[in-house]
Each structure stands twice: as C-alpha cells, then as structure tokens.
Amino acid sequence: MTEELGLRARKKRQTAARIWSVAVDLCSERGFDHVSVAQIAEAADVSKMTVFNYFGTKEGVIVGPMEQHAADPARAVRERRPGESAVAAMRRQFLAQIAERDPSIGLSGDPRALKVRQLVNETPTLAHRMVIFHMRSIQLLADALAEETGDMLLARVAAAQLTGARNALIMENHRRAIAGDSLDEIAKGCADAAERAFDLVEKGLQGYPGNA
Structure with missing residues (x-):
C-alpha cells in the first residue's frame, strides 16, 4: 500500500510538472491572455478538469509552484x-x-x-x-x-x-x-x-x- 501511494504521488507530481511546463511555454510564446485552459490541457495531454483539479485557475498553473x-x-x-x-x-x-x-x-x-x-x-x-x-x-x-x-x-x-x-x-x-x-x-x-x-x-x- 505504501509503495502504491508513493507511485501515485510521484505520478501526480509528474503530471503537475508537465502541465506547468506546457503552460509556461505556450503563454511565453503567445501571451498569457491568448492561451486558454483547454489549449494547455490539450498540449499536456490531460483534460481541462485535470488542469483545474491540480491548479484551480489558469493563473495558478503559472504561479502555483511559487505560491507553495x-x-x-x-x-x-x-x-x-x-x-x-x-x-x-x-x-x-x-x-x-x-x-x-x-x-x-x-x-x-x-x-x-x-x-x-x-x-x-x-x-x-x-x-x-x-x-x-x-x-x-x-x-x-x-x-x-x-x-x-x-x-x-x-x-x-x-x-x-x-x-x-x-x-x-x-x-x-x-x-x-x-x-x-x-x-x-x-x-x-x-x-x-x-x-x-x-x-x-x-x-x-x-x-x-x-x-x-
């Protein structure tokens, strides 16, 4: 059970890192206001709901790691x-x-x-x-x-x-x-x-x- 929880936590961190990386790259290229959550989700190969579940808002995707x-x-x-x-x-x-x-x-x-x-x-x-x-x-x-x-x-x-x-x-x-x-x-x-x-x-x- 401990190993399974550890694997799950690691996968969550990897997913969050992928979403953040994709979002930063897209927003830097196109401008924050010209990138939607749907576009971030598609580029990160996750659903919009996953993005919101991990970060809450589009702003949170970019600055969430700092706010921790x-x-x-x-x-x-x-x-x-x-x-x-x-x-x-x-x-x-x-x-x-x-x-x-x-x-x-x-x-x-x-x-x-x-x-x-x-x-x-x-x-x-x-x-x-x-x-x-x-x-x-x-x-x-x-x-x-x-x-x-x-x-x-x-x-x-x-x-x-x-x-x-x-x-x-x-x-x-x-x-x-x-x-x-x-x-x-x-x-x-x-x-x-x-x-x-x-x-x-x-x-x-x-x-x-x-x-x-």
Missing part, C-alpha cells in the same frame, strides 16, 4: 532555535536556500523559471496574483510572531520588514538571471547581499521577538 512557498518565512520563525531571533532564523533559512540553489528564491537553472518572471512582469492578472501571494506570506509570518508576543500590530510591522528584505533579494536574483548572469555568480552575490540586508533589519528589530 508562502509559508517559508513563518516556518523559519516557528522552527527557530531556542534564543534565536526571527531575523537570525530567516537569515539562516535563506542562506541555506542559497547553498541549495533553491528555485523558490530565484536560483534556478530552468529557463522556464525566467519565463514565469517575465510573464508576471508583463501580465497584470499574474502581477496581481503575486501581490496577493506576498500579502499572504506577510500575514502568515505575522500570525507566527503574534502567537508569541500577543501583539499583532508589531508582528505585522516586523513581518513586513522581514519579508520585504527577503523579497528584495529574490527580485535581485531574478533581475540578474534575466540579465544573463550565471547561477553561481548570482548565488555568491545573493549570499553577500543577504548578510547586509538581514543585518539592516536586525538593527531595526533588535532581537525581536526575544527568546523562544
């Missing part, structure tokens, strides 16, 4: 070490993601990742979807901080600063990738920039929210 990481900052805070500040925990998580060349922070060797970023830049509906994604990430982090401090206002202030620094670093990675810089060059520059960015936030938050 909305809770990354909140998880870093919740799982941080005893006595570790929220800034230190997010810095440590981010540096680990750099070392792993994590696609979710803009370090991907897949050309389609750049196509997604370009589609977001060119398509208002996708850009709006990403704004909602970022707002959700901030709220998830604020919830995690407020659970400890009991102060949602300051939790939101801190969450906005932390996610703002993180998002700025990710945007710089995308910018450099689009400019043609190599993955190793981008990763090295990002690690140096991350140290400076989180240092700046740490000075403002000064160890917030205290010992865990």
